[in-house]
Amino acid sequence: MPNAELTATITDAEWRVMRIVWTLGEADSHTIIDILSRQHDWKAATIKTLIGRLVKKGALGTTKDGRQYIYHPLIAEQAAMDTALTTELNQMCAMCRGKAFVHAIDETTLSQDDIRTLISHLQAKLTTAPTAVSCDCLPADYEGSC
Template identity: 50%
Template sequence: MDAKIDEITPSEWDLMRIVWTKGEVQTGELITLLQRKRDWSDSTIKTLLGRLVKKGLLATTKDGRKFVYHATVAEADAMDETVAELFNHLCAMKKGATLVDLIERTPLTQADIAALQRVLTEKAKTAPTTVPCDCLPPEPAAGVAPAADCEC
């Protein structure tokens, strides 16, 4: 079964972040850690665990009488797929402004900033002066969406 990353709810993200951080975690420890962050009952957490197993995002092994959970998908892969899916919903003309806003609001390390600067320096070498709007379907004859018609 393929993992259903696009179906992770905000509550499930909280749980997955703990599993990714710990690598593998027993049910009791997971419940304790989540209850430090959220006012959730044991049964709520167990329901979330069951859903994540059903979605193929977590797998379990048995250690005596305890269940141990581990992620079946890497955190970076889940984050990349989620961000890509979100950005697929945005107007192509506005993605850059959205990234700028996101960078302004996100705490970044010196290393993060240096990596961004390297990527942007390389990207600037081949960047177009404008990005066409992709909100409207292409014109049948021309095959491209006219940017002039976009009111984005």
């Protein structure tokens, strides 16, 4: 059950490895290398490096299986995604986040269920939402807006 708190961050390339292991639940390096060396054109050595780094930073755990290891996630996929997205958003101007969401949602394929969930969360939010969100890019003694 993956749930550890990750110290380091997972890089873009490492993210590809995690997606394979998250989806399969667990995988040996042969499988990971087989899939990734086709998806991208990465050499086996490259993928081995990424796996090694993920183990070292605590994102993947290992179970010995004879000569080789079986890798499994130590962090949950949804939690990693949530954190990555929130971190990205928090870096942006608070005032502009809403429009960024609109754009992202327009660009993303979502299931009917996801859309209904989103609508209901948004409707609930509406009752307590502020009239406006102000720009937080400047210290208090400067004024301005995006």
